[in-house]
Amino acid sequence: MNISLTINGEERQLDVEPRRTLADALRDDCGLTGTHLGCEHGVCGACTVQVDGTAVRSCLMFAVQCDGSTVRTVEGLAAPDGTPHPLQTAFASEHALQCGFCTPGFLMLAAAALEENPALADDPDGLRELLTSNLCRCTGYEAIRLAVRLAAAMRNTGGT
Amino acid sequence: MKPAPFEYLAARTCDEVIGALAAGEGETRVLAGGQSLLLEMNYRAVRPVQLVDINRVRDFGGLDVVTVPDSGPWLCVGPLVRHGRFEQQVEAGPLGRLLARAVHFIAHPPVRARGTMLGSLAYAHPTAEWPTLAVTLDARLDLVHEHGARTLSADDFITGSFATARRPDELLTRVCLPLLPTATGVAFVEHRRTAASFAQLAVAAALSAQDGVVADARIGLAGTAARPTRARAAEALLTGRAPTDEAINRAAAASVGVVDAPDDPHAGDSYRRHAAEVLVRRALMQARDDIAERT
């Protein structure tokens, strides 16, 4: 099937089998391997991307369902001039990653959530609930939580 | 694993969906949120010949209060209402409050952004939140096929673990939940092994009070049998009485009568009975406090 979608601001035409998940289309057809696949059944969140601004599991959507949609992956998070997104800066400075396998998923999850509700960082229960969405085998989550809070603070003070 | 090949149809109208299900002779599946179906397809536990995607059907997002003569107001939910919608109270009364509390137990935000209430009912996981609430509240479900339609109570619809009365050519077009009287206290409690796993046991409770006594009690349990069940003996013990600690303890003890499940690696029969009693007590205490907080 032929589909067209906008990925990280760039319009793409793809010819995919209906059974191709969005995750596989991004990785194998578009070469965007920043989106990781851990479990392929919705549990780990490594594959989290944004479809029309909402964070979703790309292993639990077919690419054909995204015909006409806007998709954002970790490759589209930094500014066009290469300046890292506040979350990327904060993840680095808070040591919110070790092996980094889960990081693209956490970044896309948190970026969508902060865009929808910047006050989330000041709501401990809400932030905790958000971060239970994804799994990290390395960091123990506390550094990730602190990084999201720092990124929110950076946004609010106008920093990048 | 990756899903087996299938044909894909992005339907635009309800008639198109129903036509595809009729023509599919049991091999066509509805694709709603995909948050259970894709899992099963990734495991190749199911291999449908065709998927009919309902996500582009325009009038499937309905969420309205409908007043039915003689049976009062109902909240009616269409096939594309996603779980996440219920995080904000969709109705100002106790029903909206109960839905907003229960929804937080369903998976996590990215799954809630796609998964639907009707998809969850069609899937009928034995401890899923929406089927538990549907049985507890006596919800009614509308099923449509090429040559007609029928309405079933949740109790008749859910026939077992992952089993429903839906025939393969039938589309669930809506579920209607009764609005609860203002002076109703509600609670939803669970025991689960990890934050994002399905519950091991779940209890929903709604206590409607009048002049200090319980006028109507609803207690629903999941994880205690193949499908969610109401603890009717426990409900009867509370009805017409003040919801004192003693009455609640007796109801909680009586509710273990519904436990009828084989042992699993996490729980034998005595553990399950004990946990059910604890959760029912907790749910009833919370429901009682919920009435007090609002009156």
Ligand SMILES: Cc1cc2nc3c(=O)[nH]c(=O)nc-3n(C[C@H](O)[C@H](O)[C@H](O)COP(=O)(O)OP(=O)(O)OC[C@H]3O[C@@H](n4cnc5c(N)ncnc54)[C@H](O)[C@@H]3O)c2cc1C
């Ligand atoms: C990691 C993870 C954790 C989860 N945890 C929970 C949890 O704690 N509690 C919980 O309740 N759920 C949980 N779920 C499941 C989730 O709630 C699903 O969204 C839900 O079970 C199915 O809804 P859906 O819209 O995604 O349906 P789909 O996956 O699209 O469909 C499921 C089944 O129902 C059929 N179907 C769907 N809609 C209709 C319709 N309108 N008419 C007829 N048939 C239909 C489909 O053909 C399919 O057979 C979890 C899922 C994941 C991935």
Ligand code: FES
């Ligand atoms: S790969 Fe999608 S959630 Fe694990």
Ligand code: FES
């Ligand atoms: S940094 Fe290794 S899994 Fe999260």
